[in-house]
Amino acid sequence: MNNYRKILVTGADGFIGSHLTEELVRRGYDVRAFTLYNSFNTWGWLDECSEEVKGKFEVFTGDIRDPYGVKEAMKGCDAVLHLAALIAIPYSYHSPETYVDTNIKGTLNVLQAARELGVAKVIHTSTSEVYGTAKFVPITEEHPLQGQSPYSATKIAADQLALSFYRSFQLPVSIIRPFNTYGPRQSARAVIPTIITQLVSGTKQIKLGTIHPTRDFNYVADTVRGFIAMLESENGIGEEINIGSNFEISIGDTVKLISEIMNINVEIITEDTRVRPEKSEVERLWADNSKANRLLGWKPEFAGREGFRLGLERTIEWFSEPANVSKYKASRYNI
Template sequence: MLRDKTVLVTGSDGFIGSHLTEELVRRGYKVRAFTYYNSFNSWGWLDHSEKQIKDQIEVFAGDIRDPHGVKEAMKGCDIALHLASLIAIPYSYHSPDTYVDTNIKGTLNVLQAARELGVSKLVHTSTSEVYGTAQYVPINEEHPLQGQSPYSASKIGADQMVLSFYRSFETPVAIIRPFNTYGPRQSARAVIPTIITQLASGKEKIKLGALSPTRDFNYIKDTISGFISIMNSEKAIGEVINIGSNYEISIGDTAKAIAEVMGKNVEIETDEIRLRPEKSEVERLWADNQKAKELLGWEPSYGGINGFKRGLKETADWFANPGNLSRYKADVYNI
């Protein structure tokens, strides 16, 4: 039975990874959480998990860039869910070398360990950013890949490395390609927390980058159910699978929807520092999720405008809690 197996989650200390780790524990899986080693003995967001969940997690602190540590972390694990990566697009303009080391070389380390240790399934986390600006909509898994930022280029490289191991060595891999995930704990550098934290801090005039790009926002609970569906499906091996809501909305309209669910008035001003270089901005993302529906039986629970507003309300309620809001610097632009 799958729940008797041990699951390694890399990046378990991050936004999506912590939610995934908690849900796996709730569902009865044995979980080894690979966190980024630091001298503060911090487990990231897992530090804020309920005690009964924390007590059931085996934590391994290490660095995804270290092949020896990665292999040690994976020993005795049956399944690996690989989420550890650098994800901030603006920081990838600043320090692209670290994205190659973490996202490409780190993924190679995970692949090598999975191959050598005979792991029964490796699920690798991609991103909708690999598609770049949509050439057609909705975007299915056959859409061309376009590296419009060093971040997206590094993720394209990582994805291709994963598929090469499947084709070269029959390593049992699957690639989950989530569209823009949002929810409690998301980094303040992402657009939805940027809007919510500014409004929750009492601002009526908020600073944003470009307002015209569209996104397919995916609530965290839907992304997590996508991970678990792919992990459990034999049909997913060797496949790339979009996890998205199949609903497109602009950044400007997203800000208005957030203001509505928070009962706030909002005035938006463009902050030049938040704008991406023109050819680097992904203007349009809209997921075709038909493959996930057909292969996995997965469907978003927070789809469409009504589902989006439900997800925004849950997210805004979490951020509005003073204990949570105090962890964010609403006045500081974080690349």
């Protein structure tokens, strides 16, 4: 524990944000969860949070694109963990402007408010997609940045904007760069929930896009631990830090491992609508996580093939609960 007692988490209603909010509360932090305002009065995945943390965090509903609401939400906070973003790659192909508004302008709102309010630490969330297809592996933080989709381009811009506030105004910014996080509550726009929800629904023919690309999958508990390690360390200011498992596996082999765990024989059907444009597809991701270990003392608990299998088992268990999988539309392609 450190002096950052009051924490604002933007994107707290999302997959990683909800898990992070819960863990911060468990660790004794005073958390203000920034969720997207909507007329249904829902708080996203925070509506499904663990009983032990219900009612133990504050909720602020707003829109990351609105600078006034962002600043109001940040008042009285010592640190901000900025996760709010649009992240689906296919959606960014036809609606790029909303990615600029949310990912770039939204980040600017967070940085400007933090500067004006004198916030003691800002953790900005990046993504491994900023690297594009690996030019060398494992990928270190010195790897060139390549905008291979409008989504990744906006994340590159947001990262650079965050670093510019550190360099120009000495704003205490750290950039966390998770590789492909998976686990309970993940959207079916991601490949692992896409596979599992189709299998749980009873189909044995899995519709996917390209299956030869490789990914470095991170179980969500490891990603959350990465955020908290960065929050509690003084070593990450002005730094970009990968949070990855340092284990590479193809989409096709991921399907095989999931089908093995679930004891189901699977046929993969490649669906053209799920295939990214050739130059937009990120062919290979494999994280070098040595900087996170050196600066933050972080290393994955779900490491290597065995760690990945354990994380998948926990994910499958969650998706196998009827109350959970009922929230997903397994028959539809989620972009």
